Amino acid sequence: MNPQNVPSVGVAEIPAGVTLLDVRELDEWQAGHAPEALHIPMSELAGRLEELPSDKDVYVVCRSGGRSARVTQYLNGNGWDAVNIDGGMQSWAAQGKPMVSDGDAEPEVI
Structure with a gap:
């Protein structure tokens, strides 16, 4: 299955009430993430x-959609x-969805 066939x-x-799984690396997570997300890096x-x-249901997110497509398939x-x-x-940030960061910095997607 290639990533184009991934739901x-x-x-x-x-939808509300789903698990949002963030599979980015720790530095990406710390810079900015969805407030309710569960963080498990793809490598772990x-x-x-x-x-x-x-x-x-588990909804999987990374920076742009590539890693999350592989994790979704898995x-x-x-x-x-x-x-x-x-x-x-x-896309999350571009649509103005809430984000938080670890520490005092303004949340951002890196």
Whole structure:
């Protein structure tokens, strides 16, 4: 399966009450992320699957959508209902969605 066949939605289409999984690296997360997101870097995912809920959909986000598409494909192949977020955190920020950062800096997508 290639990334074009991965279930995807735009930022505006994310339903309430889902798990938002941010798979970016720590420095990207610290610079700015969605307030309610769960952070598990893509490189750590296989060892941390138990942190994901099995009873609700997982919406996966990265910076632009590439890593999250691969993670979505992986999760769907391992029993989760996962959906990729098109455009990633770049789209999230561009649409004015809430963001927080670790520390005092203004949240940004790096």
